[in-house]
Amino acid sequence: MPVNSFEEYPMSWKPDISNITAPLYIAIAEQLEQDIKDGKLSPGTKLPPQRELADFLDVNLSTITRAFKLCGQKGLIYASIGSGTFVSSDAATNKILLPTSNSAHIIEMGSVLPENHANEEITRYMKKMLNDPNFSKLFQYGRPEGNAWQTEAATKLLEKIGFQTDQPVLLAAGGQNAIVGTLAALFQPGDRIGTDPITYAGIKTAANMLGIQLVAIQQRNGEMTKEGLLYACKNEHIKGLYVIPDFHNPTTHTMSIEARKMIAEIARQTGLLVIEDAIYSLLKEQPLAPIASYAPNKVIYIASVSKAISPGLRLSFIVTPTSLRKKIIETLYNINISVSPVMVELTARLIQDGVAQTILEKHRLYAKQQNALVNQYLYGYTVLGDEACIFRWLILPNKFTGVQFELLASKAGVQVYAAERFAVGNAKPVNAVRLAVTAPENSAQLEQALSILKDLLESDGDYAFVD
Amino acid sequence: MPVNSFEEYPMSWKPDISNITAPLYIAIAEQLEQDIKDGKLSPGTKLPPQRELADFLDVNLSTITRAFKLCGQKGLIYASIGSGTFVSSDAATNKILLPTSNSAHIIEMGSVLPENHANEEITRYMKKMLNDPNFSKLFQYGRPEGNAWQTEAATKLLEKIGFQTDQPVLLAAGGQNAIVGTLAALFQPGDRIGTDPITYAGIKTAANMLGIQLVAIQQRNGEMTKEGLLYACKNEHIKGLYVIPDFHNPTTHTMSIEARKMIAEIARQTGLLVIEDAIYSLLKEQPLAPIASYAPNKVIYIASVSKAISPGLRLSFIVTPTSLRKKIIETLYNINISVSPVMVELTARLIQDGVAQTILEKHRLYAKQQNALVNQYLYGYTVLGDEACIFRWLILPNKFTGVQFELLASKAGVQVYAAERFAVGNAKPVNAVRLAVTAPENSAQLEQALSILKDLLESDGDYAFVD
DNA sequence: AAATTTGTCTATTTACATTTC
């Protein structure tokens, strides 16, 4: 390595460590973090090679490696051998995806909220349940395993998605809670997990919190390829995989049966642990068999009732391989102590008495109606997504990036979420935004929002670059 | 360092790394972990100094340091400079502290469960609430901040404990959930947090899960000393402190006002972040001002309704310094998305309408009754704890260790928890067990349990050593 | 009070594996 070779190098980043107090590697990491957050280094920027930086700063190569590792664990940068290190594509986008409370005058199509009307059904049912003389017992502590009758109800629900299992389910407080619990139970800081290049933002924040790194797996036709997956196993040393088989969030893609079998096979062969997030599977009328059914010893299957029945129940079901069950129970206990027994019982009864099914059908019908409006207003544009899916994926004309369009829409009074929010790794995501079609309060509001979006799409896009 | 000095050393642990595949430091850590779990190394054992081990195995000193660090993060060993490294005193005790579901024939005095009767009051109140025409809205998503009216109710409750704050509270799904959220938000793997030498087991499992190390702070008269705390700040580099000011779990100690002020002062001076777990504070009729009131910018205050009102509500309130609020909200959102809005609203109404107060008084009355029975049956023994405290701390005669007594009691049909379950660090804890006085189903069952315990205490203790 | 013991931390050396060109 020639001395001072950096002089011939177009150094994209030149940190200044002339006056620092902290240890070198921390000071370098902090400066890198600051420069990314300040926007001095924009998403996708290739950083100088570690050796060049070391040379430039006159420190040891490993000192840079260590500094980069810190930033990597925070999800700020992604590295790949041979190519270099890059600033993450989502380094700048903010993290919370719930409707902001002060957004009174903006129509919500960002957060995926199921419609509100079916909740009246649940209220009616709850009243009935309160007359049970044993109801008060539900205000004691529960357990992550629930009781036999509740577990049976959960199993019934899973059968509706075409998933037959003899494993008793575990309970968590919603899908995200189940994901965090599973990740915390099975992985260590520094471990790597494969995901789609565009995926549910919650897995990103969860991994980030636990120091787990996400690795984007190569795709073809919207799903992971065998080569890509094997490559990541062998070369990126991924220990786990996170997938959404049905109505993938945010791209709406439903995974083919071949891909499901392929992932199951690789999991069995390599020992990869698969987290199968069946968050939207219940919305499908004819769902394909889940990956878990092909590799029950390697797949942690998570089904949430939030999108299919009601978010207020704060409940999800986890089917785990027997060997991992104890560890996951301990971790869930550690995070939650228990799920609200009232909600568990309520949900179990809704299922056992068929009310859940009724609600589900209501949801599907409503989704179809709203999607018809979307198709009507955005006719001519590429808006991916099945009529039963409660969000859609709008591919933007080239004149907009997702972030630009999100900003424009927000100023025009509609909240949508840009592809960048869902991006893993350093690849620039497609120009797209996600539309939550059941989030507006009613059809009239949805139509108003769609009309605004359509106008934006048809504008010349010049003001995409105005502040 | 003399070569082969280990020959003069009574090596307490001689690992065998003759045929290993993994990296050295991992292999050493794994062997240490296995030997501790297999009981080959018992709690309190002093391990050979790192240099001796390195010499013995003919590896570099740092390789041992790294191996020990792995085990330290798992809570298996504790080290202190100058003295050496020791096997943790709780390395063998199991982790889950909920009643085991298959324990039909054993009287529960292990887990601290509040009495069940007040829950009927809550059920009645819930019925009333269900008639509200807006009830269905509670089945949508909530936010970690709740709404203004709910926050106001929480603030009212806190005022009852003598804590006036103008900070709006945050919501978490119970005390443990709040602790995990706070730890995950504010600390990194490898960070250290000070605790009492005997403390709530949940902080141990939470820290363990997040790779955070606990450091026992020196005590005098059952509370932390200023010297001990300053020492740990300076020499153990603790970044946080976990304390239970009222009815400390499991010792029942209530912290003096001087100690509260002292901790607040040190927090202000050194930047230490204090997690104040006010889990039992509501049970006190005249609680002292919390530490948070003396150092609002340094204390994260957690109040749970589980013990004071009902565990089934799965709700806790967090008061945070303004500067940490955003980070904690993000982390709570990441773990829970939201707390059940139904439970938040129910709790808020219970408080606003004074029902919470009624329930609280019922709980206190019941605790007094049960404690009177404890005093009567165990007259002559040292059973620490106020009449309003729902657990007691039984100091055992020297013939029993806590673990021995727990085992004996369990065989005799009573579940109690040994001091070892609560121990932090490598010091051998006092001979004591915790008795959950409101956990048995009724007074008759409590009397039966107390009678059994009394017989055991009066036995010669010889069979303490029988399997 | 000084020397020794002991754990901790950062930076360095060295080897390695993969990707790019």
Added chain:
DNA sequence: GGAAATGTAAATAGACAAATT
């Protein structure tokens, strides 16, 4: 296909600071 580029990881060296004796 081979050389160069590039990131990763383990083991080592050395300095440091606190506690013990």
